[in-house]
Amino acid sequence: MYRQCNECSNTGLDANDDTQTFTYGASTDYLVELVADDYGPRQNGTDIYDWHGGIDYNSANQSADMGDLILAIHGGTIEGTLVQNYKRLIVQTTNGVQNFGYGHFFVTGGGNNTLPDRSGGCWLMLMTNGSRCIVTVINGTVTAKGPLPGSVIFNGQTYTVSNTIAQGEPIGPTGYSGLTGGAHLHLFSEPDNETSVADNDTKNPLQYVDYTAATYDIQLRKVTNYNNNITESWNGTSYPGSIASPIVVRPVMENEDNNANRYNTLNDINRVELLIKKQYESTYKLIKGITHESDIRVGGRIGETILPDYMYDGALPEIGDLTRQGIRPFAYATFGAHRYDDYYFPNFTPRLHQDTDLPPGTLSYCPMSSRYNDGRYQLKARITDVRNNATDGPVQEFVIDNYKPFIQEVKVNLPNVTEPFYQRYWVCNDNTDCKGMYLTTPGATNNEVALAQIRNGIWINVTASEPLANLTLDIADSNIQDVQAYESFEDGRKWQFVINSQQMSTILGKQSIEFLFYGYDWNNPANHLINLKTADGAQTCVKIPKREDADSWEQDRTTGPDELHFFNPKCGQHGRSSVTEEEPVVVIIPDESCFNYGQGITREVTAASNESASDGAITLHVEGGIEPYRYEWWNGNTTNQATGLAPGNYCVRVYDALCCETQVCIEVPACQKAKLSAQITKTCEGQQNCRRIRVKGFC
Structure with missing residues (x-):
C-alpha cells in the first residue's frame, strides 16, 4: 500500500528546501502494472544478469520520482540497516506472519552522500547518536522512525525516534524505478531476522501479499541456440541418447498486456519441474540427470534453497547449457522483455546412463541397466507458484529408442505353479571387460515335472528387454505356429503364452521343444528382435546394438526370431541324452496313468x-x-x-x-494234436459234401 503525493514536483526535489510542504491522498493498493521487477534472476541489460531478491513497485506516475509514501504492511519492530547508499528497513512483525523488508527509497546519491536526503515529505537524517532515521511530514505532523531509538533534530526541533511502527504508517518514499538510481519500493520477505543488506537470502513476499496471479500456457521447447529465443517446439527424442537433448520449459503468462515490461498480472513462479513416466505407470517422477534432478527452484519460499545451488556461477550464470540447468529470465527484463522466463533442463538425455549411484555420467551398455530404458514415455512440466499452487502442462508422448530389442528372459511353468521348471535370462555386464550381457540359468530352477501335469499344458512367461508392440510364438517343427499371447503387461514388456493339452500332445515326443519368438518395438519405424541363437548362450559377453544416430547402430546385429530358448525332455536313466551339455534338460516324471x-x-x-x-x-x-x-x-x-x-x-x-x-x-504255446472220434471219421468216408473240420490251436 502507498499514499500518493499530491504536490510533489515532476522535475525533481530540492533536498535542502525545507519550506516545501506536501499533502497525500488516501491509502491505495499498488497495482500489478506498477511492478518493474519480479523475484529471482533477471536480465538487467544486454547479456547482463543478476539476482533480484524482492519485488519492485513504482508509484502511480511511472515517469518521475514522485515521493509517494510507502505504508507498512504489518506492524512491528524496525530492524535492519539504514545507510546512505543502500536504504532499507526490515520490520519484524508482531502478528507472526513474516518479517518484511522495505528498500530502495530515496534517490541514490540524491544528497551526494550528505544528509539530509529528501523525497517528497520524507527526509533521511542523522540522529543525535550518529544513527539514521526517516522523518516524515504529513499535513504538518512530524514522525521519526529508525532501527534504533533515540532523537533527531528537524527544523530546529528535537523529535523522538521510535523503532516500532504500526500497520499503515509510512516507512519511506518511493518513485520511478526505471530511472538510474530512482527510488522505489523493493519489497521482500526476510526469514532470518537478519540485518545485513545482502538480498541473496531473502524470500518472495508474494507468499503473504494479496496480488493478481497469472495463469500460464506451459510449453516445452527445444534448445536450438542458447543466445537467441527458442522457437522450435519439442517433439520427442533425438539420437543418439549419449548426446544431450536439452529441453526448455516456457511458462507464458496468458492474456498479458506487455507495456514496457509491465503486466496486468504477476509472474509468481517459484519452482519448475520436468516430470516423466513410462506410459503404463501411474506416477510421474523428476527426470534424473547427470548430477541432479530436473528441478529448478528460485528459492522464494521460506525454508527453501535455490536449486541447483550452483546455477549462478560463471558467465551468464542463469542460462542453462548442456551440463548445467538454470533460468534465462525474460519477464520484466530491461532489454528484450517477454511474457515468460525460460527454464533449461539439459540433462534429459542421460537416459543412457546407468541407474545407479556410480560416478555421474556412467554409461549403460544394455537397456536393463539404463536409467531410462527404451519404450513409450509421457513427459510434462509442472510449475509451482510462490504459494505452493501447482499447475501441470500438457502431456507429451514420445518413444525412447536407443537399443535394438531382444528377449531378456523366458520362464516355463505348469499352470498356476509359481516356480518354473525352465528359466534362462540375460544379465547386464557393464564393466570395461564386456560392456554387454551374458546368459544365466538359475540353479534354483526345478527342472522336474510330472507327466500327468505337463500333459495338461504349460505357461510360457516372456520378458523382453523393452516394451514391444507385438510378440508371437512358434514351436519349431510343429503345427503350433503364430501363437498369440494370452495377456501382456507393462506396455508389452512382459508376455504370457499358453500351450494347451491338445497342443502338448503333439510336441511332447519331440527330441527338443524349441520356442521361436517374433516381435518388434514401439519405435516408428519399428525395430525387430535381435536374432539370438543357441550359440549366443555359450558366449561370456554378447554386445547389444546401440544407436549411433537416427540411421546407424554401434555393434549392430541381424534381426529375426529369437531362437535361443528350448529344452530337451528326458526320461530319467532311459531318456534321450542331450545333444550337447549346454542344452537344458527337463526331467519328466512318470505316473500311474x-x-x-x-x-x-x-x-x-x-x-x-x-x-x-x-x-x-x-x-x-x-x-x-x-x-x-x-x-x-x-x-x-x-x-x-x-x-x-x-x-x-x-x-x-x-x-x-x-x-x-x-x-x-x-x-x-505249442500246437496240440486233434483227437476226433472214429465215428466222425467213418461218417465222412465216402460221403459227398463232407467237410473237414479245422480247429485252431490244434495240429
Whole structure:
C-alpha cells in the first residue's frame, strides 16, 4: 500500500528546501502494472544478469520520482540497516506472519552522500547518536522512525525516534524505478531476522501479499541456440541418447498486456519441474540427470534453497547449457522483455546412463541397466507458484529408442505353479571387460515335472528387454505356429503364452521343444528382435546394438526370431541324452496313468506248430502315452512284433516318447494234436459234401 503525493514536483526535489510542504491522498493498493521487477534472476541489460531478491513497485506516475509514501504492511519492530547508499528497513512483525523488508527509497546519491536526503515529505537524517532515521511530514505532523531509538533534530526541533511502527504508517518514499538510481519500493520477505543488506537470502513476499496471479500456457521447447529465443517446439527424442537433448520449459503468462515490461498480472513462479513416466505407470517422477534432478527452484519460499545451488556461477550464470540447468529470465527484463522466463533442463538425455549411484555420467551398455530404458514415455512440466499452487502442462508422448530389442528372459511353468521348471535370462555386464550381457540359468530352477501335469499344458512367461508392440510364438517343427499371447503387461514388456493339452500332445515326443519368438518395438519405424541363437548362450559377453544416430547402430546385429530358448525332455536313466551339455534338460516324471493304467497294451499270439518248433509270434498294440513308442525285447528287437518264437514265456519293456514305461510278459504255446472220434471219421468216408473240420490251436 502507498499514499500518493499530491504536490510533489515532476522535475525533481530540492533536498535542502525545507519550506516545501506536501499533502497525500488516501491509502491505495499498488497495482500489478506498477511492478518493474519480479523475484529471482533477471536480465538487467544486454547479456547482463543478476539476482533480484524482492519485488519492485513504482508509484502511480511511472515517469518521475514522485515521493509517494510507502505504508507498512504489518506492524512491528524496525530492524535492519539504514545507510546512505543502500536504504532499507526490515520490520519484524508482531502478528507472526513474516518479517518484511522495505528498500530502495530515496534517490541514490540524491544528497551526494550528505544528509539530509529528501523525497517528497520524507527526509533521511542523522540522529543525535550518529544513527539514521526517516522523518516524515504529513499535513504538518512530524514522525521519526529508525532501527534504533533515540532523537533527531528537524527544523530546529528535537523529535523522538521510535523503532516500532504500526500497520499503515509510512516507512519511506518511493518513485520511478526505471530511472538510474530512482527510488522505489523493493519489497521482500526476510526469514532470518537478519540485518545485513545482502538480498541473496531473502524470500518472495508474494507468499503473504494479496496480488493478481497469472495463469500460464506451459510449453516445452527445444534448445536450438542458447543466445537467441527458442522457437522450435519439442517433439520427442533425438539420437543418439549419449548426446544431450536439452529441453526448455516456457511458462507464458496468458492474456498479458506487455507495456514496457509491465503486466496486468504477476509472474509468481517459484519452482519448475520436468516430470516423466513410462506410459503404463501411474506416477510421474523428476527426470534424473547427470548430477541432479530436473528441478529448478528460485528459492522464494521460506525454508527453501535455490536449486541447483550452483546455477549462478560463471558467465551468464542463469542460462542453462548442456551440463548445467538454470533460468534465462525474460519477464520484466530491461532489454528484450517477454511474457515468460525460460527454464533449461539439459540433462534429459542421460537416459543412457546407468541407474545407479556410480560416478555421474556412467554409461549403460544394455537397456536393463539404463536409467531410462527404451519404450513409450509421457513427459510434462509442472510449475509451482510462490504459494505452493501447482499447475501441470500438457502431456507429451514420445518413444525412447536407443537399443535394438531382444528377449531378456523366458520362464516355463505348469499352470498356476509359481516356480518354473525352465528359466534362462540375460544379465547386464557393464564393466570395461564386456560392456554387454551374458546368459544365466538359475540353479534354483526345478527342472522336474510330472507327466500327468505337463500333459495338461504349460505357461510360457516372456520378458523382453523393452516394451514391444507385438510378440508371437512358434514351436519349431510343429503345427503350433503364430501363437498369440494370452495377456501382456507393462506396455508389452512382459508376455504370457499358453500351450494347451491338445497342443502338448503333439510336441511332447519331440527330441527338443524349441520356442521361436517374433516381435518388434514401439519405435516408428519399428525395430525387430535381435536374432539370438543357441550359440549366443555359450558366449561370456554378447554386445547389444546401440544407436549411433537416427540411421546407424554401434555393434549392430541381424534381426529375426529369437531362437535361443528350448529344452530337451528326458526320461530319467532311459531318456534321450542331450545333444550337447549346454542344452537344458527337463526331467519328466512318470505316473500311474501311463498306457491307460496298464490297460492300453494288447497282444496277438501265434502258437508254435509243435513242442520243438520255433515259428510262434507276438504282436503288441499300444494305446496311451506319447508316440513314438519304443520296445526292448530279450534279443535286442525294438519293434512291436517278435517272430520265430519257440513255445515259452517272453517279456518285453515298452516305452513312450517321454517317461511311460511298463513290462509285459506273454506265453507262446505249442500246437496240440486233434483227437476226433472214429465215428466222425467213418461218417465222412465216402460221403459227398463232407467237410473237414479245422480247429485252431490244434495240429
